[in-house]
Amino acid sequence: MHVLLVEDNEETAEFICRGLTEAGEAVEHVKDGKAGLVAAAGGRFDVLIFDRLLPEMEGAAAVRVLRQSGVTTPIIMLTALSGIEDRVEGLEAGADDYLVKPFAFAELYARLRALARRQPMAEEEAVRLSVGDMILDRTTQSVTRNGVTLDLLPREYKILEFMMMHEGQVVTRTMLLEKIWGYSFDPKTSLVQTHVSRLRSKVDKPFDRELIKTVRGSGYVLSAS
Amino acid sequence: MSSPPARRTFSSVIFLRALGIGMIALVLLLTFVWSLEGITRARVQAAMRAEIEDQAYEIEEIYRLEGLGELIDSARREGRAVWPREWLTEAIHEEDTLFRLTGDEGQTLAGFDDLDPPEDFATIELLTDENEIVRIYTLRFALNDNADLIIGRPMPFELQDFRGMAVFTSLLLVVLVLPLSGVIGYSLSAQVGRRLGELSTSVAAVGDGSIDQRAPLSDRDDEFDRVSGDINSMLDRIGTLTRNIRAVSVGVAHDLKTPVSNVGGRLQLIERDIENPEAIRTHLEKADAYLGTLLRTLDAILRLGEVEAGRRKAAFETLDISALTEDLSESFEPVLADADKHLSSKVTPHLWVEGDRDLLTQMITNLLENVAEHARDGASAWVSLKRHERCALLVVGDDGPGIPETFRDQIFDRFFRVESSRSSPGNGLGLSLVRAIAELHGGTVSLRPDQTGAVFEVEIPLTGGLGQP
Numbered sequence: 001m002h003v004l005l006v007e008d009n010e011e012t013a014e015f016i017c018r019g020l021t022e023a024g025e026a027v028e029h030v031k032d033g034k035a036g037l038v039a040a041a042g043g044r045f046d047v048l049i050f051d052r053l054l055p056e057m058e059g060a061a062a063v064r065v066l067r068q069s070g071v072t073t074p075i076i077m078l079t080a081l082s083g084i085e086d087r088v089e090g091l092e093a094g095a096d097d098y099l100v101k102p103f104a105f106a107e108l109y110a111r112l113r114a115l116a117r118r119q120p121m122a123e124e125e126a127v128r129l130s131v132g133d134m135i136l137d138r139t140t141q142s143v144t145r146n147g148v149t150l151d152l153l154p155r156e157y158k159i160l161e162f163m164m165m166h167e168g169q170v171v172t173r174t175m176l177l178e179k180i181w182g183y184s185f186d187p188k189t190s191l192v193q194t195h196v197s198r199l200r201s202k203v204d205k206p207f208d209r210e211l212i213k214t215v216r217g218s219g220y221v222l223s224a225s
Numbered sequence: 226m227s228s229p230p231a232r233r234t235f236s237s238v239i240f241l242r243a244l245g246i247g248m249i250a251l252v253l254l255l256t257f258v259w260s261l262e263g264i265t266r267a268r269v270q271a272a273m274r275a276e277i278e279d280q281a282y283e284i285e286e287i288y289r290l291e292g293l294g295e296l297i298d299s300a301r302r303e304g305r306a307v308w309p310r311e312w313l314t315e316a317i318h319e320e321d322t323l324f325r326l327t328g329d330e331g332q333t334l335a336g337f338d339d340l341d342p343p344e345d346f347a348t349i350e351l352l353t354d355e356n357e358i359v360r361i362y363t364l365r366f367a368l369n370d371n372a373d374l375i376i377g378r379p380m381p382f383e384l385q386d387f388r389g390m391a392v393f394t395s396l397l398l399v400v401l402v403l404p405l406s407g408v409i410g411y412s413l414s415a416q417v418g419r420r421l422g423e424l425s426t427s428v429a430a431v432g433d434g435s436i437d438q439r440a441p442l443s444d445r446d447d448e449f450d451r452v453s454g455d456i457n458s459m460l461d462r463i464g465t466l467t468r469n470i471r472a473v474s475v476g477v478a479h480d481l482k483t484p485v486s487n488v489g490g491r492l493q494l495i496e497r498d499i500e501n502p503e504a505i506r507t508h509l510e511k512a513d514a515y516l517g518t519l520l521r522t523l524d525a526i527l528r529l530g531e532v533e534a535g536r537r538k539a540a541f542e543t544l545d546i547s548a549l550t551e552d553l554s555e556s557f558e559p560v561l562a563d564a565d566k567h568l569s570s571k572v573t574p575h576l577w578v579e580g581d582r583d584l585l586t587q588m589i590t591n592l593l594e595n596v597a598e599h600a601r602d603g604a605s606a607w608v609s610l611k612r613h614e615r616c617a618l619l620v621v622g623d624d625g626p627g628i629p630e631t632f633r634d635q636i637f638d639r640f641f642r643v644e645s646s647r648s649s650p651g652n653g654l655g656l657s658l659v660r661a662i663a664e665l666h667g668g669t670v671s672l673r674p675d676q677t678g679a680v681f682e683v684e685i686p687l688t689g690g691l692g693q694p
Contacts (some may be wrong), residue, residue: 083531084583085540102520104513155556181556184583185528186521189594190653194560217510 001025001116002044006036006059007051007078010103016049019105040066045073046116049108052079052090060093065096074115076108084184090225106218110170117169129164132211132224134203136164145207155180156199163212163222172219196220238413240407247406253277253400262391269381270362274346277364277376281323284376288368293334299328307333314353316379323361323377340375348380351457379601402404420449428456436464469638476640476653480522482484484515491515525654528587529639537581543688546617547576547610549585554608557593561606564597566623570608576617577688580666585685588662591655592621592681599679601625606678617687622680659683 005022007013008031020027028045030036033054040048040062048066050059054220063075077095079086084093090098097111129136142156143150152160158180173192177183181191196212204210213221234240288296297306308316316323316337325336342363351359360380369372423441429437439460440453491512498504506591531537556568561568578585589608596606600623609620628636635641637660642651656670659681663670668685 021415084537085531088540122582153555181586182582183586183590185524185587186517187590188521189557189560189597190563191556191560194563195556198559207235219511 001046001112002151002208003027003049003112004036004039005029005045006031006033006054006062007049008032009051012051012078013206016108019109023109031055033059033062036067037062040071041069043071043073047112048073048075048140049112050075050077050095052077052081052086059092060095063090063095069201076111078103078108078116087184097152104218106170106215107172107174110172110219111175112172113169114166114175117166127137129161131164131167131222132209133207134164134211136161143203145203145211148206150202152199152202155195156202159195159199160203160222163220166222167200168221168223168225170215170221175219234414234418234591236413237414237418240410240416243406243410243413244403247402248408249404251398251402253564255395255400257396258391258398259336262387265387271312273362273378273380274364277322277362277378281364281366281374281376284374285368288374292371293368297335300324300326300362301384308337310337310339313337313339313351313359314357317353317359320379323379325375325377326368327373334372336375337377340377342375342377349377350676360584373376378596384414424449424456429645431460436467452508473639480640480653481519484519484522487515488519489514499644522654523660526537529658529661532584532665535665537584537665540581541579542582543577543579544578544582544585544591545575546578546585546619546685547572547574550589550608550610550619553586553589553593557590557597561593561597565602566596566600566606568593568596568608571611572609573611576610576612578617578666578685580685584662584665588659589619589621590685591659592619592683595621595655595679595681596621598625599623602604604678613684614685615687619683619685620673620680621683622673622676623678626677627676627678628672633674636672637670 003025005013005020005027006015006017006112007029013029013031017027017029028039029119030039034056036048036050036054036059037057050058050063054062059077059079062075066073066075069213073166074097075095076097076099077090077093078092078099078101080101087098087100096115099108099111120155127138129138134143136143136157136159143152143160157175162179174186176192176196177186200210200212204212211222213223260305284296287299291299296489300306301387302308302312313323323337323340323492325338325340326334328334339351340349340361340363342365349361349363351361353359362380363375363379365373365375367571427438427440427653440456442450442453449503469565491508495505495508498508551570551572551574554568554572556567558570593608596604600606604623604625607620611618632641637656638653639657642653663683663685666685668683670681670683673680673682
């Protein structure tokens with residue numbers, strides 16, 4: 001994965017660069033909006049990370065220019081601004097995802113991988129998703145594993161569908177809160193954990209092989225291996 | 226720089242107004258006095274003229290019937306047709322008619338020689354032998370080509386004095402009214418200035434920081450006392466708010482300090498267990514959880530600020546609060562079940578409100594999390610949504626243990642926690658956010674009284690009062 005990081009804060013940049021390098025990803029770092037725009041327009045990246053408040057050119061403005069010039073590379077925007085409006089503005093500018101500082105590296109990495117590996121047409125519109133012996137049929141909204149139909153609640157179905165679309169990738173708690181529940185805040189209670197654990201008791205418990213695994217400190221992975 | 230008190234009193238509005246009113250009163254009074262004088266004079270003159278004309282007519286009758294000689298004879302008194310001046314005083318005192326008959330060369334034929342008006346109808350002044358000035362109305366007319374008759378009536382003494390009185394009254398008014406209004410103005414202004422001065426001193430003292438200072442109150446219950454009373458209630462309110470802010474600051478500091486010191490504690494444990502990766506991992510996870518608490522508190526503070534600033538109102542949409550409530554109670558049913566609470570829900574479908582989906586989600590979530598945290602183990606909890614007049618009425622309740630009556634008014638205050646030890650999780654902002662969000666939507670939130678558990682009621686106005694999009 002080839003990542004462009006546009007971030008003026010040294011501390012944050014070092015934290016992200018180090019994390020990405022250790023994960024074996026290639027990262028290029030520039031410190032202001034204009035430089036970021038120029039580098040991104042080159043189009044050699046799998047995913048772009050733009051800070052919201054940047055010198056020379058504001059992050060959201062740079063993203064807007066990129067999108068208007070036809071650059072489709074996935075963009076994740078980082079910000080210290082946590083207001084709902086700030087989030088809306090960032091997404092309206094053309095960012096694909098929005099992450100509020102401070103965040104765990106695992107959270108950012110999970111989102112980067114989700115964005116970089118996205119195959120919009122194939123995955124998002126496929127009628128049938130399958131992982132190992134589990135098959136999800138979108139037309140009937142039914143899930144079978146090893147031929148056995150699983151009795152899922154609508155929300156459990158949605159969680160499973162999201163995980164299957166990101167097979168092999170870490171799906172974080174916050175990603176689920178945002179995508180499944182539409183939450184823009186962090187609830188105190190273990191909402192996600194409770195629902196995932198119920199889902200697991202239906203998806204994995206009756207079978208001898210676990211498909212959903214917990215990734216300590218970051219989230220869950222659904223994979224056949 | 227403030228001017229000295231006396232100068233301030235003179236330049237005060239009240240003083241200048243009093244002086245102005247004095248001037249106006251003076252002008253009105255003078256106009257009145259002189260109009261009265263003028264009207265009276267005109268009426269008396271008209272009456273006397275009529276009287277004189279009557280007598281002239283009588284005398285003319287005598288002349289016409291008897292002739293000039295007889296007329297002169299009839300005027301003869303003590304053998305004298307031409308009367309001496311000494312008789313004038315007496316005639317005037319008896320209010321007799323004065324007359325003079327003149328010949329063709331102006332010589333006096335009969336009556337008083339001094340009666341010599343310049344015009345046919347005139348007022349003349351005569352000096353009596355007692356040195357009194359007497360004002361006399363006169364009428365001159367021709368009896369025939371050679372003889373003129375002049376008839377005179379002394380002006381009544383009352384009327385003679387009238388003009389003098391008018392002059393005197395005017396002078397008196399000028400001398401009295403202006404200084405009096407000045408004095409009244411000054412004393413009023415000084416009095417008002419003193420009361421206002423006291424008020425301004427105490428307000429200035431509050432401005433300088435002594436927030437407990439209050440405006441002085443007398444027992445007169447006058448307008449100053451009312452203003453002082455209003456200022457005092459305002460100061461009381463400000464005082465309460467200030468104390469609240471102080472309490473909130475302490476709350477913020479405390480809520481932020483606890484997780485930070487817990488993180489610090491874990492860092493020390495990591496140093497101690499540096500050789501034990503498994504222990505370090507545990508410490509890191511705990512430290513991370515503490516930081517999560519800290520960030521949630523900060524997020525809640527920021528969110529509360531954002532809601533209270535009202536900026537979100539621009540992004541309101543028409544949304545189905547029934548679907549939202551149903552969805553959230555379904556989501557939280559297993560969460561509450563894990564916390565040993567049984568949640569049931571009863572939602573009237575298709576109630577629409579104008580609102581912000583994110584914020585309403587947070588509001589309902591906070592109420593449900595409140596149940597998860599505070600209801601007793603094994604408690605029954607419920608969510609209901611129905612129409613109530615022009616509002617959607619959301620009820621989130623449990624059957625115990627509830628909130629002590631003494632805390633009813635405080636539970637929506639920021640950082641208020643029933644357990645003041647703050648040992649259990651939570652930041653005391655959840656219900657503050659609920660209230661702020663309800664109020665942003667033009668609604669209210671309240672705790673239903675006399676319940677075994679905590680039962681919260683939120684009312685949000687329905688779209689168009691009907692709840693249909």
